[in-house]
Amino acid sequence: MAVSKNAWLTGLRYRGGDNMLVWMLHRISGLAMVLFVGAHILSSFFTQQLGSTWGIALNTIYESPYFQIFLYFFVIFHVINGLRIILLDFFPKLLEYQRELTWLEWIIFIPIFGLSVFITVIKILNGG
Amino acid sequence: MKIHQFDVVVVGAGGAGLMAALYASKTASTAVISKLYPMRSHTGTAQGGVGAALGNYEEDHPEWHTFDTVKGSDYLGDQDAIEFMCQEAVTSVYELEHMGLPFSRTPDGRIAQRPFGGHTNNLTGKPVRRSCYAADRTGHMILQTLYQQCIKNKINFFDEFQVLDLILINGVAQGVVAIELATGEMHIFHANAVIIATGGYGRIWKITSNAYSSTGDGVAITLRRGLPIEDMEFFQFHPTGIYKLGILITEGARGEGGILLNGKGERFMEHYAPHVKDLASRDVISRAMYTEIREGRGINGQDYLYLDIRPETVNKYAALDGRTQPDGSPYRVTGDDILARLPDIVDFCRTYLGVDPVEQPMPVQPTAHYAMGGIPTNLLGQVVMDEKNTILPGLYAAGEVACVSVHGANRLGTNSLVDLIVFGRHAGLDAAKYALGSQFKTLPNDVADFSIEQLDRLRKNKNGTEKISKITEEMRTTMMDHVGIFRTNEGMSASLTKIRELQDRFLQIKIQDGGKVFNTELLNAWELGNLLDLAEVVTISAIARTESRGAHSREDFPNRDDQEWLKHSLAWSEDGKIRLGYKPVTITKYQPKERVY
């Protein structure tokens, strides 16, 4: 009788607040890091134990400055957002100021990430 | 078609219905049938508080409450019932508190109370703090608390079932017929006792504080089943509805010191009620406001006035009145106090008017609010069916739908909540006792036929030309214009003609929605039929009563006439005609006097 709800993609059909974007980024960055670190551990293992060449190839990608810009974004964002969440868990009273805290988060994030990108870009320009 | 069997069925899940169900379910198997989810009921919009002489701040007695209610009713209330209600109010409020109702508190942890219109210290005549409140959402809290307790007691809820008909077998109530909104299926609820608690019918009027769902279904159903309805000419207009929208601004706003101002910036209530001024009873203030507007003293000459709760205004007039805090110091408020005590009012004004009441006055006009009349009952909530108060076995009514009558010609603020907790409780207790002591009767096969026929008649009108919205609009306008605060024979007769014309046109109504699932259009049409029937009864009862009393005020008969009219009117529907009858008012302690505030 009733149509079933469509859980997938519901997020795209709802206009959430600033914090929904932040939450999505947290998930995406977390997932991405599980992927990098997992692959990294695997490649280290193969390089070390089997002297496999694809491990080295993977490491080369990691160490390329272009890739590192992504990595910085995910790591720095995940860390700062994670700290915000922990702060809110310890002091629920701050939850009333969540909007301000989210702005603060971006205010902290942007210079740190900007600096990292700046350094990396300089490195690329210097021929990496 | 499904058949259910319970000892007691309660129709309606507002305050009275839930209260009745809660008490009935202590001994009997109970079902609550409601066209809305319980939390959607109109009780939830009640704001200011529930009156009970707890005396948490100052001296107060149930006897004073009784006298104030009798006086408020313009001596039309039955005094035995009023006395009973005011005595029971105290224990009922404590009981609600024990159920978990989050009342606001006094500094020493007791239930907080505030002054309310018409509630006075009988010795000094000054307003007394009698209304027990939870900020300005007392009704919401009552509804929540009762629903929570019903969940705790595991009561059977049939949410979104519209009751269409009452089953009477050999003069005994045996259940109801209902349609399930979600499927369009008919259900028969077979029960030994039926409690009707469907609320009021304020939707007859254009400017109303009532919900879309306040369509008087219970009253219309019993009227169609040959039972009388009482005192239908008395319908309360609340003085302070938001201009044009009718959304209520609680009397508590005036209890906290709010002042009504006219276009000249005058506090006009001084002229109409020199003793209690802005805390006179509602009919008095509504009439005063109407008079001010009609004499051109509305704001900018328009048809509204200001309700001012800005701290500077409140403090100014409180000083003029010599009002004090409970500890004897002068009464003063700040913007934050207003916000803490009336948060929802502030929210409504910001949302709907774009006005911040702490900084600007609120435009208000009287709004149709509460039905004093309804299904006649006795003290235990049992429905009575004639002038001699003969009981109809197994049928009960409580809340706004019922007329005990404790409100008489005009209800005092806070007494609606008192009514529903006291009489809801007794109806529930007595219904359970009665149901457990009686046998189920066999239902005939055609019990649902009348309901099905009513809906089919609406549905089959494929070539209809009339629209629900159009007829509704015309009915509400004519009732507002002619059967509102001030009434004349001429106007009401015109209105009656109009209502009858609309009833004819109603037969030509066209329903576009042919489906079964959640067919709100069909049910809205059925509700409109109820409203039209009730509008007719209201108008006929009002034309017949040639006096002014309480909320019924006639320009052609401006005085109260106790010789002729100190009696309740009853109306029956017989072969499509309304027949009127009358029954005496019970007077015990208080002889009718002139009513001055």
Added chain:
Amino acid sequence: MKVTVKILRYDPEKDQRPHYQTYQVDAEPTDWVLDLLERIKGDQDGSLSFRRSCAHGICGSDAMRINGMNRLACKTLLQDLHSHTIVVEPLLGLPIIKDLVVDMEPFFDHYKSVMPYLVNDEQAPMRERLQSPAERERFDDTTKCILCAACTTSCPSFWANGDYIGPAAIVNAHRFIFDSRDRASSERLRILNGQFGVFRCHTIFNCTQACPREIQITKAIGEVKKAIATGNLD
């Protein structure tokens, strides 16, 4: 002014899937979205179904998705939407019965599962139980809930998994957990400590943003989490 209203319609007796239908309506900037729906139902298409009752934001009947966000139709003024096109859709995450009417049963089932009622078997005094204004203030915010489901159906955790108890149920548990008269707080905390309890909340704040009563929902949930972690109810 003319306003375009785009409504997600679904009639289970006719349609396979929900579809959008567009209406043109005359409106004033101070009209509410509910007025528009009433006007459409009254003048153009009687078969449009939606719930409504009190029409001023207290009963919680008409929560729906308006321009992508959960709101009460009777509390949303056109002028606040800043748009001449209004998209009205049913709440997400609950099955649609018809048009804008969704099945509320799963929502109420979650609500009922947190013991949303006062538990205190001690002998009650003859008068009221005492409670200081500060103790009363402690849970004031969460008593405002009208069970409109706007919060629960704005929660990504609930969309993903209907077993999640949802913000509304936690709010109503909070109202009793922090009530000084109640004696079943630890039982409620135990329920909320389960797999589909408070820890499925990822502080996304859609609920707080959606709440028409402006309850600090995420804060309430945070306080419940903290109470689980510390056992402290202050």
Added chain:
Amino acid sequence: MRTRTVPQPAMSFEYTLWIFTRISGLGMLGLGLIGFVTALIMNARNLLDMNTLLRWSFFPNPNHVVNSNIPDISPGWSNAYWQVMEMLIVFFGISHGFNGLRVIIEDFIGHSLWQTILRGAVFLLWLFFLIIAVYVILAS
């Protein structure tokens, strides 16, 4: 207002991992900071550039910086202290990450067989990665 307390509910699986997520997140940062400071004490200022120092702080494994174009640092640095640091960080990191993966998966599934299967799979992956990571650390 007197303090109201209730007996804490028993540690549930969900709560344990919730609190672990916070602890491990903070833990990784803390360990990184400790590593950073100890590396500086061990004269990292003259041996490593900033980039490598950061990488070292969070993964103090000689293998990890081995093919950077910096002087080989393993001789003086390859000791038990760094191995313990590294193992703690790796344990926190992998657990934090796979728990996050579990949360994301379980946000989408209710009580069902799938839940058990996927939970088992995540557990096995976690164990697998933990073992090889420890192996790599000890073997380098």
